[in-house]
Amino acid sequence: MRMIIKGGRIVDPGRIDAVGDILIDNGRISDIRFHESGKQASGAPSSVDSYADPQKTADRIIDASGWYVVPGLIDMHVHLRDPGQEYKETIETGIQAAAAGGFTAVCCMPNTRPVNDSRQTTEYIIHTAKRLQSVHVYPIGAISRESKGLELSEFGELKEAGAIAVSDDGQPVSDSQLMRRALEYAKGVGIRVISHCEDTALSHGVMNEGFTATRLGLAGIPNAAESIMVMRDIALAELTGSLVHIAHVSTRESVHAIREAKKIGIPVTAETAPHYFTLTDESVAAYNTNAKMNPPLRSPEDRQAVIEGLADGAIDVIATDHAPHSVLEKDLEFDAAANGIIGLETSLPLGLRLVAEGALSFALLIQKMSKNPANILGLTNDIKTGASADLTLIDPSRVHIYCVANGYSKSKNSPFDGWKFKGAAMCTIVGGRVVYEM
Amino acid sequence: MMWNRKHILDMDSLSVAEITAIIDTADGLKEISERAIKKVPTLRGKTVVLFFHEPSTRTRVSFDIAAKRLSADAISISASSSSLVKGETLIDTARNLEAMKPDVIVIRHSSAGAPLLLSQKVSTPIINAGDGMHAHPSQALLDMMTVREVKGRLDGLRVAIVGDISHSRVARSNIIGFTRMGADVRLAGPPTMMPAGIEALGASVTYDFDEAIDGVDVIMMLRIQKERQQRFLFPTEREYSRRYGLTLERLKKAKPDVMIMHPGPLNRGVEISPDAADSAGSVILNQVTNGVALRMALLYLVAGGPRNADDH
Ligand SMILES: [Zn+2]
Numbered sequence: 001m002r003m004i005i006k007g008g009r010i011v012d013p014g015r016i017d018a019v020g021d022i023l024i025d026n027g028r029i030s031d032i033r034f035h036e037s038g039k040q041a042s043g044a045p046s047s048v049d050s051y052a053d054p055q056k057t058a059d060r061i062i063d064a065s066g067w068y069v070v071p072g073l074i075d076m077h078v079h080l081r082d083p084g085q086e087y088k089e090t091i092e093t094g095i096q097a098a099a100a101g102g103f104t105a106v107c108c109m110p111n112t113r114p115v116n117d118s119r120q121t122t123e124y125i126i127h128t129a130k131r132l133q134s135v136h137v138y139p140i141g142a143i144s145r146e147s148k149g150l151e152l153s154e155f156g157e158l159k160e161a162g163a164i165a166v167s168d169d170g171q172p173v174s175d176s177q178l179m180r181r182a183l184e185y186a187k188g189v190g191i192r193v194i195s196h197c198e199d200t201a202l203s204h205g206v207m208n209e210g211f212t213a214t215r216l217g218l219a220g221i222p223n224a225a226e227s228i229m230v231m232r233d234i235a236l237a238e239l240t241g242s243l244v245h246i247a248h249v250s251t252r253e254s255v256h257a258i259r260e261a262k263k264i265g266i267p268v269t270a271e272t273a274p275h276y277f278t279l280t281d282e283s284v285a286a287y288n289t290n291a292k293m294n295p296p297l298r299s300p301e302d303r304q305a306v307i308e309g310l311a312d313g314a315i316d317v318i319a320t321d322h323a324p325h326s327v328l329e330k331d332l333e334f335d336a337a338a339n340g341i342i343g344l345e346t347s348l349p350l351g352l353r354l355v356a357e358g359a360l361s362f363a364l365l366i367q368k369m370s371k372n373p374a375n376i377l378g379l380t381n382d383i384k385t386g387a388s389a390d391l392t393l394i395d396p397s398r399v400h401i402y403c404v405a406n407g408y409s410k411s412k413n414s415p416f417d418g419w420k421f422k423g424a425a426m427c428t429i430v431g432g433r434v435v436y437e438m
Numbered sequence: 439m440m441w442n443r444k445h446i447l448d449m450d451s452l453s454v455a456e457i458t459a460i461i462d463t464a465d466g467l468k469e470i471s472e473r474a475i476k477k478v479p480t481l482r483g484k485t486v487v488l489f490f491h492e493p494s495t496r497t498r499v500s501f502d503i504a505a506k507r508l509s510a511d512a513i514s515i516s517a518s519s520s521s522l523v524k525g526e527t528l529i530d531t532a533r534n535l536e537a538m539k540p541d542v543i544v545i546r547h548s549s550a551g552a553p554l555l556l557s558q559k560v561s562t563p564i565i566n567a568g569d570g571m572h573a574h575p576s577q578a579l580l581d582m583m584t585v586r587e588v589k590g591r592l593d594g595l596r597v598a599i600v601g602d603i604s605h606s607r608v609a610r611s612n613i614i615g616f617t618r619m620g621a622d623v624r625l626a627g628p629p630t631m632m633p634a635g636i637e638a639l640g641a642s643v644t645y646d647f648d649e650a651i652d653g654v655d656v657i658m659m660l661r662i663q664k665e666r667q668q669r670f671l672f673p674t675e676r677e678y679s680r681r682y683g684l685t686l687e688r689l690k691k692a693k694p695d696v697m698i699m700h701p702g703p704l705n706r707g708v709e710i711s712p713d714a715a716d717s718a719g720s721v722i723l724n725q726v727t728n729g730v731a732l733r734m735a736l737l738y739l740v741a742g743g744p745r746n747a748d749d750h
Contacts, residue, residue, distance in 0.1 A: 286554065332528070
């Protein structure tokens with residue numbers, strides 16, 4: 001099987017930004033031919049003429065002119081609900097949604113039923129995903145057994161089974177000693193720790209604390225419920241010398257703390273989700289449960305700080321926190337509704353809105369959605385000869401309206417239904433196979 | 439005015455004209471409760487479901503009496519007697535109720551927004567009898583009715599609301615209602631009981647009780663819920679009552695004709711001393727009496743008022 005991606009603008013942040021053709025043989029990039037005057041960073045592959053006329057021998061030629069060709073997008077924070085809550089999402093529907101969103105890899109959080117704290121569950125996820133021959137799925141194991149926050153799970157065994165990181169996401173590690181030991185122990189195993197930062201004594205609420213909560217009569221969650229734990233984890237990262245990755249940053253105080261920690265060399269990385277740089281707590285307006293998530297949508301000042309954090313590097317990664325829920329969990333009183341929204345199919349378009357607004361360059365967006373998650377997780381996804389052909393093809397001018405009913409995710413809990421977007425993933429390629437085409 | 443509103447969900451959605459119309463209607467209906475035969479046939483043949491998902495005696499009884507004085511058939515359903523406890527969702531319960539063709543559903547619910555959710559899912563008119571910390575429109579309207587009855591107006595009056603503003607739907611609805619009608623509302627209580635951004639509803643905030651009641655026409659005391667103490671909102675009832683309890687001594691600093699209100703039930707000796715509660719300015723029992731008339735007005739306007747009459 002030979003494929004050529006022809007005439008796209010190849011953007012591999014820090015390495016390549018040039019128009020060219022990518023030749024794929026048997027799942028790997030076999031050659032990259034730049035069109036005239038393409039600039040490239042050192043270490044990038046040079047144009048070669050070893051194929052005289054590859055078009056004659058190609059099985060498939062994708063015309064990517066006017067499109068970007070980027071390293072496959074990686075979403076390092078999704079909930080696939082499988083095993084245990086397959087009525088919300090399955091590994092199959094989840095990765096279809098991922099592929100449609102331009103992702104070539106996702107990392108799935110362990111809050112399944114059972115909690116993924118074992119080799120068995122990790123292997124189930126990996127095998128199920130492999131059988132589907134689509135998007136890569138990297139399971140994240142639990143920090144504590146059953147994510148109960150009482151004792152460490154077996155990081156060594158989880159890593160051997162294929163877990164890429166550990167997290168108790170969905171709930172915080174409230175016990176600071178457990179978090180300290182998790183960070184220390186993870187250093188020995190060589191596995192990343194991802195922290196859901198929440199002080200549960202402060203987070204007795206259902207939306208952001210502020211005027212909207214007051215007007216609606218809903219209990220508020222203050223920013224400090226998040227930032228206190230971010231600051232604790234920074235202190236523990238400094239203590240242990242072990243890198244902590246902060247999940248779903250939503251507040252300006254967290255952004256500030258992470259920025260300052262990085263300045264003095266504390267090993268911390270962070271992600272935010274598209275809803276935090278797009279929406280504010282006003283989206284809850286008429287008790288919209290599709291605007292209910294944890295951490296909650298915050299104030300306009302927080303939203304702005306998150307955007308600034310993405311721009312200046314305080315926040316490394318955009319990850320969706322894709323959290324499928326059915327109408328059983330969402331078509332309820334606001335207090336009773338579950339937290340979370342789906343995000344795989346809207347993440348890239350929402351990121352491209354930031355680019356259109358001038359908040360980020362396109363290359364920086366790809367850095368946040370592909371290169372940085374790869375670096376944090378120890379994956380490589382450079383566009384280079386010999387590498388697995390995991391690529392996302394993006395048409396930046398494609399105008400489309402997101403209709404959640406037509407989405408691939410099994411659940412429909414999105415606040416972005418009906419939004420008009422400019423820019424979309426046109427084709428997602430994993431290991432040389434087209435896993436999605438618009 | 440012609441009544442065109444289907445649901446009574448909160449104060450925010452009601453215009454000055456609508457608020458005035460409701461209170462005018464209630465003023466007119468009040469006399470029925472003074473008669474020997476306290477019943478008119480206005481809503482004969484209409485069914486009112488009192489769906490109380492949260493325990494409440496006072497408001498439920500008030501609506502019940504209001505419905506009966508208008509000859510409507512009132513049926514009470516409480517959380518413990520409804521299938522909600524058997525795992526049915528609110529929406530399913532409401533759809534089941536609707537299938538029995540009631541003319542009005544009056545709902546009390548512990549979750550803010552539940553009445554709005556119902557109004558989106560069923561076609562029956564909904565009256566909110568209190569939802570979480572959000573709204574209690576019939577209480578605010580009866581409070582405004584009571585003040586207008588004594589003062590002859592709402593516009594330009596100064597009203598102090600004292601206590602746990604944060605957890606109070608009564609406070610929220612009264613802030614919105616009184617300010618909409620042109621009154622000046624000030625709030626007093628410890629900072630732990632002031633919700634974020636409350637000033638944006640149009641009220642001023644002070645932590646000083648004496649400052650709050652200085653020169654006001656109305657003092658509205660809120661009930662302190664003793665279990666709140668466990669959530670660190672205040673140290674002890676003793677200290678709360680010393681700092682924010684209404685006493686005759688404190689009343690000396692207020693205007694001589696100040697009205698004293700309380701949505702009930704009273705914690706005598708905590709937020710209000712017995713002699714203050716029973717003092718000349720107290721209209722606490724008038725509030726209860728007016729509550730029936732005001733709820734008759736709501737049921738009449740929503741279930742049988744001029745809008746419905748006009749349909750025929
Ligand atoms: Zn989380």
